[in-house]
Amino acid sequence: MTEHQLALFKLPTIDEQAVKGETNVERQVLRLLPYGSESPISRSRVADTLGGDVRAVSNIIACLTNESVPIGMDNGYYLISTEEELQRTYTNIRTSVLSMMLRAERLKQNYYNQFKDTKKAVHAD
Numbered sequence: 001m002t003e004h005q006l007a008l009f010k011l012p013t014i015d016e017q018a019v020k021g022e023t024n025v026e027r028q029v030l031r032l033l034p035y036g037s038e039s040p041i042s043r044s045r046v047a048d049t050l051g052g053d054v055r056a057v058s059n060i061i062a063c064l065t066n067e068s069v070p071i072g073m074d075n076g077y078y079l080i081s082t083e084e085e086l087q088r089t090y091t092n093i094r095t096s097v098l099s100m101m102l103r104a105e106r107l108k109q110n111y112y113n114q115f116k117d118t119k120k121a122v123h124a125d
Helices: 003-008 024-032 043-050 054-066 083-124
Strands: 071-073 077-079
Touching: 024 043, 024 054, 043 054, 054 071, 071 083
Parallel strands: none
Antiparallel strands: 071 077
């Protein structure tokens, strides 16, 4: 990532702090993210490069995103450079969230339906 690209996102130059409380690992992750969606980098590649694990990478990406860094997701991570990339990432996240909410509701419904049937069967004896 060039200094110009860093400036676009108000990210750090070598001697500046990007976001309040930024860690060295966050800075390393930022430097690995390509600008734009043409060649996103996978969680596993980031983890391998930094010697960490994919869960840690996901947590770091979440922290950076929550601290105003526009990180896109589409077959990997990248710094969002266009409104189209923003919309695509937004749609992907929204679809995932809605799917997870539907799954959670079905899980709860299935559990209570099964519990009611079990309770009926136990009391029928």
